[in-house]
Amino acid sequence: MRSLAFMLVMDAPMNAIDPRVRRQWRIEAAGASVIAALAILVGSLVLPISWPARAGVIAATVLAVAAGLQAIVSVRYRYWRYGLAPDVLILEHGVWTRRRSMTPYFRVQNVDVSQGPLERWLGLKRLTIRTASAFTDATIPGLDAVMAEQLRVRILERAGQDAAV
Amino acid sequence: MQQSEIPPPAPIPPPPTAGWRRLHLASPILNSVTTAARFWPVLLIALFDEGGGLVVASLLGGALLVAVAVEVTRYLRFDYRLDGTTLVVRSGVLVRRTRTLPADRIQQVSLNQRLRHRLFNVAEVLIEVAGSGTEPDIKLSVVGAAEAERITVRLQDARRTVGATPPEPDRVVFEQPNDSLARWAAFASPAFMLPVMGAGVGALAEAVDLEEAWTWLPDGAQLWLIGAIGIVGLAAATAFNVARFYDMRLVRADDNFRLEYGLLTHRRLELPTERIQALVTRLSPAGRLAGTVRITAHNASSAGEATNSYLPAVPRSEHEALAARLLPEADLDLPLQRHPRGALRRAVLRWTRPVALVGAVTSVVFRTGWAYATFLLLPVAAALGWRAWTLLGHAVTADTVVARRGAITENLTVARRSRIQSVSLAANWFQRRLALATLRVEIAQPLGRVSIRDMAAADAARAAEDLIARNHTRVSQGHHPERAESDQ
Numbered sequence: 001m002r003s004l005a006f007m008l009v010m011d012a013p014m015n016a017i018d019p020r021v022r023r024q025w026r027i028e029a030a031g032a033s034v035i036a037a038l039a040i041l042v043g044s045l046v047l048p049i050s051w052p053a054r055a056g057v058i059a060a061t062v063l064a065v066a067a068g069l070q071a072i073v074s075v076r077y078r079y080w081r082y083g084l085a086p087d088v089l090i091l092e093h094g095v096w097t098r099r100r101s102m103t104p105y106f107r108v109q110n111v112d113v114s115q116g117p118l119e120r121w122l123g124l125k126r127l128t129i130r131t132a133s134a135f136t137d138a139t140i141p142g143l144d145a146v147m148a149e150q151l152r153v154r155i156l157e158r159a160g161q162d163a164a165v
Numbered sequence: 166m167q168q169s170e171i172p173p174p175a176p177i178p179p180p181p182t183a184g185w186r187r188l189h190l191a192s193p194i195l196n197s198v199t200t201a202a203r204f205w206p207v208l209l210i211a212l213f214d215e216g217g218g219l220v221v222a223s224l225l226g227g228a229l230l231v232a233v234a235v236e237v238t239r240y241l242r243f244d245y246r247l248d249g250t251t252l253v254v255r256s257g258v259l260v261r262r263t264r265t266l267p268a269d270r271i272q273q274v275s276l277n278q279r280l281r282h283r284l285f286n287v288a289e290v291l292i293e294v295a296g297s298g299t300e301p302d303i304k305l306s307v308v309g310a311a312e313a314e315r316i317t318v319r320l321q322d323a324r325r326t327v328g329a330t331p332p333e334p335d336r337v338v339f340e341q342p343n344d345s346l347a348r349w350a351a352f353a354s355p356a357f358m359l360p361v362m363g364a365g366v367g368a369l370a371e372a373v374d375l376e377e378a379w380t381w382l383p384d385g386a387q388l389w390l391i392g393a394i395g396i397v398g399l400a401a402a403t404a405f406n407v408a409r410f411y412d413m414r415l416v417r418a419d420d421n422f423r424l425e426y427g428l429l430t431h432r433r434l435e436l437p438t439e440r441i442q443a444l445v446t447r448l449s450p451a452g453r454l455a456g457t458v459r460i461t462a463h464n465a466s467s468a469g470e471a472t473n474s475y476l477p478a479v480p481r482s483e484h485e486a487l488a489a490r491l492l493p494e495a496d497l498d499l500p501l502q503r504h505p506r507g508a509l510r511r512a513v514l515r516w517t518r519p520v521a522l523v524g525a526v527t528s529v530v531f532r533t534g535w536a537y538a539t540f541l542l543l544p545v546a547a548a549l550g551w552r553a554w555t556l557l558g559h560a561v562t563a564d565t566v567v568a569r570r571g572a573i574t575e576n577l578t579v580a581r582r583s584r585i586q587s588v589s590l591a592a593n594w595f596q597r598r599l600a601l602a603t604l605r606v607e608i609a610q611p612l613g614r615v616s617i618r619d620m621a622a623a624d625a626a627r628a629a630e631d632l633i634a635r636n637h638t639r640v641s642q643g644h645h646p647e648r649a650e651s652d653q
Contacts, residue, residue, distance in 0.1 A: 087633075087634075096593055096594055097594075099590065099591045101589035102633045103586070131609075132465055133587065135614040138587065
């Protein structure tokens with residue numbers, strides 16, 4: 001993986017998220033494509049074109065959107081990394097805009113582990129760390145359910161007792 | 166086997182009943198009026214409805230009755246007590262809620278006394294902790310003025326007990342000069358006046374047939390009328406701004422800052438010095454004309470600007486000294502590191518792109534001289550882009566992170582390093598091509614974050630790691646310059 005090579009890297013091994021998350025993202029992308037198809041269908045009703053032409057436009061657009069979204073899923077997965085440095089949680093992600101965020105454990109206010117229906121089916125969980133800033137970027141998607149619980153415990157162990165604000 | 170005698174269970178002590186206090190008796194009346202006032206759109210619709218007199222009366226009466234019933238019930242189910250170093254509040258009609266707030270967690274205490282409050286000699290006390298949301302965490306609406314004073318002092322004393330800081334005599338740190346306030350209010354008012362005048366004209370158009378009245382006026386009088394409305398609007402908006410911030414004083418009281426202001430509505434904000442997370446100075450075009458700077462001291466409560474300490478019109482000659490008093494680590498004269506040439510390219514593009522887009526669309530759609538003339542704004546946009554780049558700068562010191570940005574309005578943010586929650590770096594495709602990155606330093610709400618846009622990527626990465634690593638070491642070793650300062 002080409003990491004954020006232009007940036008210095010903190011001394012922490014970076015881990016990939018669970019590959020099953022790609023299936024979750026693909027299904028979500030397919031859902032988004034269906035919604036896009038419906039929106040295009042409604043929008044095309046105002047255009048004075050024949051039904052075969054309309055069907056062609058919709059099919060072509062939906063195929064393009066779906067192909068684009070599916071391609072993005074692979075790239076998005078490739079760039080998602082997280083690492084637990086001794087004092088800091090590090091996340092790296094993003095396709096167009098690459099982000100690298102660092103959150104010290106002692107700033108953690110609480111840790112949420114959540115699981116939607118798709119994630120439940122795939123045996124995945126999402127872990128969110130909250131600090132006093134709503135802008136803190138600290139959600140790790142696509143974690144194996146057991147790993148998510150282990151991570152939660154490890155982060156809370158390191159969170160300490162500071163006032164955090 | 167010898168059986169040991171089991172002592173009888175100790176009786177469970179009844180919940181303490183002493184010390185619980187109710188809100189002021191005027192509370193249901195005043196709060197009912199406030200609640201009923203929320204129904205004004207209904208009243209407005211009914212007023213303009215033909216033959217709506219009866220409807221208006223019944224609507225207003227019904228709304229008042231409901232409001233009074235709700236507020237009386239709330240009053241009866243609300244009490245509070247100051248218990249040592251904690252404030253306990255019991256509230257709720259159907260769901261009872263008891264909130265316990267340790268004094269050392271308080272970010273800010275505000276005391277509001279509106280005109281209607283002064284009739285009953287009462288005041289509102291708003292207490293905010295970190296992440297209060299859009300509303301204050303605890304709102305005592307309303308208590309007697311003397312009781313409000315007592316609560317403020319008791320909470321201050323309780324905080325001192327918790328933090329063990331010695332008391333200090335009060336001293337005035339800043340007094341708002343009336344001339345600079347009036348100048349700022351006059352220059353800042355047009356922006357405020359336009360929407361107010363728009364709403365007024367809209368309401369007038371509903372009430373009378375403006376078109377007919379307009380043709381009835383003699384030639385030339387229309388222009389005078391517009392001018393007169395403008396002058397009256399400007400004077401009203403200026404008077405409103407002056408009245409709002411009238412007699413502003415910032416007092417250092419012990420380890421608190423106390424900000425007092427207002428002619429009709431008296432406001433008093435108590436802000437613990439060590440709770441200040443960041444300071445933002447803002448030099449707007451109105452401020453430039455008036456020779457004033459706006460200074461905002463942000464803490465970690467997020468109940469909005471209305472309750473954050475903000476001084477709108479500090480004379481430019483005094484603002485650096487005042488900033489240093491509010492945040493001793495802040496040095497506004499600090500030389501800032503400029504950003505690379507790639508940032509200039511992006512700044513110019515950021516300003517010229519929308520103008521070019523609007524110009525292209527209007528030219529294609531309208532094909533008129535005016536549409537093509539939009540492109541004449543391109544050099545102005547480019548100049549603003551250049552200006553944005555010249556203002557772009559940052560500095561990372563031992564105790565603060567400083568970021569400057571803006572083009573028309575200049576913003577300088579100084580954030581305490583000891584208050585940093587997290588740090589992130591972001592670079593989109595264009596930035597990566599130019600070896601640039603945006604460094605974001607996240608702090609508690611309401612400011613939320615300080616963004617340093619388009620730094621050299623290597624500098625941004627070094628700064629991010631330094632901020633996180635040293636911040637952690639210093640804070641975990643108990644280095645809090647703000648606490649040290651307040652202990653002095």
